[in-house]
Structures are given as structure tokens and as C-alpha cells.
Amino acid sequence: MGTMKAKAATKLKVRPVDSAQLTKPNETIDVPVGKTYGFDKFEPADNGHFKVILAAGSGTYFVFPPHWEGLVPDVPQIVSKKQAESFFGRQITDAQLLDLNSCLVRYKITTAPRLRHFLSQIAHESGGLQYTQEIADGSDYEGREDLGNVNPGDGPKYKGAGVIQLTGRANYQAFSKAIADPKVMDGVAYVAAKYPFTSAGFWWSNNNMNALCDRGASVEEVTLRVNGGYNGLDDRKYYFDKARGIFA
Known part of the structure; x- marks a missing residue:
């Protein structure tokens, strides 16, 4: 239970889609800046929305989280700080640990096979969490239309980021x-x-890796x-x- 407050003029929606797609009467409720609502529960939904059950039986709606204060999810700790540091062999910041667990919950990487495969792959790709962005300057990606890099400077700006190196304007978008989170486009x-x-x-x-892991x-x-290929196998x-020794 809690209270949420609108940070911008926004809407309560009956479906988790862009407001422009909701054209029928009663599909949205206009919410002015500063309006508050009590809620009983909220949870992630499709298309970057949250599903919110309002207090006192006031209805269930979908909202766009950046427009609201008070919707901070409690993230279950799938991997503890001690486990993460033991596995990666280096210290992990609180912010990194929060993002790791948020990722695991968001993408349902929560069974032992999924977790072991995901962690082992990202550990190799990031040099044991030594690198969270590509070492090269990204100039090789300049003008790569297949990556959506159509503007000058897109190559370096949208070079590989994260432990599996998200690359290119199109993938960032x-x-x-x-x-x-529109700030992703900051680069x-x-x-x-x-x-x-x-x-x-x-x-x-996006590459259906959980299903692959589930098949053994x-x-x-x-x-x-x-x-x-098999680089770094x-x-x-x-x-x-x-990972098998740490995550039973």
C-alpha cells in the first residue's frame, strides 16, 4: 500500500499502451500535475507500464512510471552482494546489484539453469565485470545504417554498453x-x-535465451x-x- 503523485500531466489507462491508441470513451482518465492516489498494489506490466490497483476499490489502471512519484518497486534479491562478489571476483556497487536483481526479475532469469547460463555468459563478456562498456571508441560503427547510426557521432555515442554490449542507435531506441526511459538515448x-x-x-x-536454457x-x-561461435568457451x-557451486 502507498501513495503515488503525478509529476506531470498524465493519464490512468485501461490498457498498457500509448495514450494515442486509447480513443474510446472511458479508456483514459486525465490526471493533472500534483494529483495523488492511494494504491493497494502495483506491478510491472507490458510496454514499460505499471499495473496499479487503486485503494478503496477505485479501480485497476495502467500508468507510465516516469510520470509518477511513489512507484518504487521492491526488487527481490535473487543474487546477494556476497554471492555476486564471489562469482565475479570483484566488488559490486549497490547500484549494480540493484540493476542485476531488477534485470533477473524483469526478464524472469530466476531458475537455476537460466541464472547459471546468464551469469556465466555475462561474466565472460565483461571480463568478470571489469568492463561495462566497449573498450574501442566506437568509430567503426559510424555510418552503420544496419545499426541505425544515421547521424554524425552515432558510432561513438551508441557503442557497446552493458555486459553484453548493446550497440547502435536502433538498439538503444x-x-x-x-x-x-528516454535518457537511454543520452548514450x-x-x-x-x-x-x-x-x-x-x-x-x-529478445533472443529467447530462457527457452534455450529450459531445454537443458x-x-x-x-x-x-x-x-x-565459440570464442572464450x-x-x-x-x-x-x-555458478553451479554458488547458485544451487
């Missing part, structure tokens, strides 16, 4: 829309700092999907075995 530094794991989970989900995939099979196997 898709990620920004999925998590409802690599923002994503690397704010969403090092969630950006990787976005790729993981080997490290080789998962590596082929992630890497397109021994290191990925090392981390997978390490």
Missing part, C-alpha cells in the same frame, strides 16, 4: 522504449552506469547463440562451473 555512459545488466537482459529476452542447453549451445565453462 528499442531498449529505451522497452524500459520507458553509452548512461546505459553502462544505469543499466549494465538490464541492457543485457533485454538482449537475452549446454554451455556450447548457449555460447553459440550469444557469440555466434573455456572461460565461459569456468564461470558456469563456478
Whole structure:
């Protein structure tokens, strides 16, 4: 239970879609800046929205979280700080740990096989969490229309970010829309700092990796999907075995 307050003129919606798609009467309720509502419960929904059950039987609606104060989700701790630091072999900040657990919950990477494969792949890709953005300057991506890099400077601005390196304006735009955070388009530094794991989970989900893990995939099979080959296979196997010892 809690209270939410509108930070901007916004709407309560009957479906988790853009307001422009809700054209029928009673599909939206206009909310002025500063309006408050009590709620009994809220939870993530589709298209970057939250589903909110208002207090006193006042109805169930969908809202766009950046427009509201008071909607801060309690994130279950799938991985503890001690476990994360033992696995990656280095310290992890509180912000990184929060993003890691938010990612695991958001993308349902919560069973042992999914968790072990995800963590072992990102551990290798990030050098044991040493790198959360691409080392190269991104100039090789300049003018890459296949990545959506159509403006001068897009290559460096949208170079690889996060532990599986989200790359290119088009992928940043898709990620920004999925998590409802327009600041993603500020570029690599923002994503690397704010969403090092969630950006990787976005790729993981889009490529149906959970289903692959659920079928009992080997490290080789998962590596082929992630890497397109078997680069670093021994290191990925090392981390997978390490994950098995930590995450039962």
C-alpha cells in the first residue's frame, strides 16, 4: 500500500499502451500535475507500464512510471552482494546489484539453469565485470545504417554498453522504449552506469535465451547463440562451473 503523485500531466489507462491508441470513451482518465492516489498494489506490466490497483476499490489502471512519484518497486534479491562478489571476483556497487536483481526479475532469469547460463555468459563478456562498456571508441560503427547510426557521432555515442554490449542507435531506441526511459538515448555512459545488466537482459529476452536454457542447453549451445561461435568457451565453462557451486 502507498501513495503515488503525478509529476506531470498524465493519464490512468485501461490498457498498457500509448495514450494515442486509447480513443474510446472511458479508456483514459486525465490526471493533472500534483494529483495523488492511494494504491493497494502495483506491478510491472507490458510496454514499460505499471499495473496499479487503486485503494478503496477505485479501480485497476495502467500508468507510465516516469510520470509518477511513489512507484518504487521492491526488487527481490535473487543474487546477494556476497554471492555476486564471489562469482565475479570483484566488488559490486549497490547500484549494480540493484540493476542485476531488477534485470533477473524483469526478464524472469530466476531458475537455476537460466541464472547459471546468464551469469556465466555475462561474466565472460565483461571480463568478470571489469568492463561495462566497449573498450574501442566506437568509430567503426559510424555510418552503420544496419545499426541505425544515421547521424554524425552515432558510432561513438551508441557503442557497446552493458555486459553484453548493446550497440547502435536502433538498439538503444528499442531498449529505451522497452524500459520507458528516454535518457537511454543520452548514450553509452548512461546505459553502462544505469543499466549494465538490464541492457543485457533485454538482449537475452529478445533472443529467447530462457527457452534455450529450459531445454537443458549446454554451455556450447548457449555460447553459440550469444557469440555466434565459440570464442572464450573455456572461460565461459569456468564461470558456469563456478555458478553451479554458488547458485544451487
